[in-house]
Amino acid sequence: MNLGQLPKRVFITGAGGFIGQQLMQRYRALGCEVRGMDLVADPAQAIVGGDLCNPERWAQHAEGCELFIHTAAVVSLAADWEEYRRISVQGVSHALDVAQRAGCRRFVHFSSILAMGCNYPDGADETWPVVIGEQCRYGVAKGASEHLVLAAHAQGRLDCCIIRPGDVYGPGSRAWLLEPLKMARAGRLLLPDGGNGVFTPVYIDDLVDGTLLAAHSEIASGQIYILWGEEAVSCRTFFGHHTRWAGRKGNPPSLPSSVALPLARLVQALNHLRGKRDETCPDTIRMFNRSGGFDGSKARDHLGYRPKISLAEGMRRSEQWLRDSGQL
Template sequence: MKVLVTGANGFVGGAVWRRLHGMRDVQAVGCVRRAVAFAEVDALVASVGDLSVSTDWSSALSGVEVVVHAAARVHVMQDAATDPLEEFRRVNVLGTLQLARQAAAAGVRRFVFISSIKVNGEATQPGHPFTADDAPAPLDAYGISKMEAEQGLRELAAQTGLELVIIRPPLVYGPGVKANFQAMMRWLARGMPLPLGAIHNLRSLVALDNLVDLIVTCLNHPAAANQTFLVSDGEDLSTSQLLRRMGQALGKPARLIPVPSALLKLGAASVGKPAVAQRLCGSLQVDISKTRQLLGWRPPVSVDAGLKKAAEGYLREASV
């Protein structure tokens, strides 16, 4: 089976490509914008330029049976674009549909689209997790673009017979993770006191290895065709619990000060950063029962094992 993985030098796409590259009976082609930026040049790599409505995928798609589409314009905290939604649409909607149309025309059997839990929304009430079949309710430009890409892909699949699989992960962590999760590990590794010891929310996360395992499962599983799946580690944590267990993984016990979440929210709002408090104090849970039941899938990696691997990756990078 020949599989094309877009974004193969990214966090998720790279992990998928490396997993497939070591599997028997799978010919994995990593797709990147510029091959010079891809370290593993001894393997099959396709360089196609930017992901856009004009990208020509014909050479990369030759003989491909399954596409795993992980490339995207990702969510950023400080977006400098004049019109962020238009920029997200240009890449995540128009670029994705261009790839899918050419994939269908080239005879690709299945298209696995890595979407985002942001299609569901930004927060849940404790005990009321998002499900795969909830009505979409994205609130930011990134989430809207992923929702619109999903809608366009479903229409294309209905017209062409292309099998579509949509996976919506929450926050993904693992070796090489960047942004807020990396910053959290840096704070803990330095022993910084954090005012996050009294937060009793619940948030779903997914270890990179668990997400990759589900993606690989969806390459061939007959029940995955034309379905949307949520994914997580199967254990939800509060922010306080996550910090404590991440500290254990780093060998640096978390120094947490029990400041009430109401005060944290008030302080964040006073400096114009209410969204930061929402991520730290709010809940976001996902229900993976559909994923378990339809696919017979279970997260192979525990939360603590996933955190340990992320910690080891961070410590290796920090020592360089």
């Protein structure tokens, strides 16, 4: 991978998260100084603790960094509007301000393929409209965050680009490895409509490769890139691994959407009353019922992005990590 001249210093928000940790490790392996912020400080990793919406606690940590990568966000499909608005939207505005004051040369923003909602057609690309409305709140917030980033770029405040990752999985993934495994063990991993909805996985190493290509490419300036594994599979196939790891036979259990959606709505309401947080909500059901994958030709043509890890290999590595870490 030819990345040209690398920055001396890189700053990453959400540095303690799944993607943030992997980016920190990669840049350090390339000889860069890497700093970060997250809700919980980790001085050994040069991560300062702070809140995105109170940047005075962490802004100074970004001084002198040429590259700013913003991964921090609400990582949930079941949060309320205010949480998305404060962290995933207003937090981006604060991150842009910090990066500009710090003199960063490029700002890389992590959005999501759900910025296009759950009803995009098979083969949708970066030109497909962002989702609006009451459904897919996570995606609506991501679309709004993209507007802020593109506006900052258009105003000449910062050189920006946007990454829309597919469904990122691999060793350490909470969303698509640990949580589904926990639900499968509890018998609560239910898929709508026979699990025939489309899942769009990307292995973490491939996502990091694509991010580095975008972060250091002149052609990426002002652009949005979908980065996924280019291997669409059914949810039944993807989560069948978790079912097997949980010691259960056959496919994950399923319910018709006509039953699953109102049931998820009821469970979400009960969880809200009890002050409990999990990912049982109508938007999760909708996400598991998507109808297609994406056109990744822009990232291929602009960046030379080529995912290397097949789903079979990625799941083999994930299973090995689960065993090595004593979780299987």
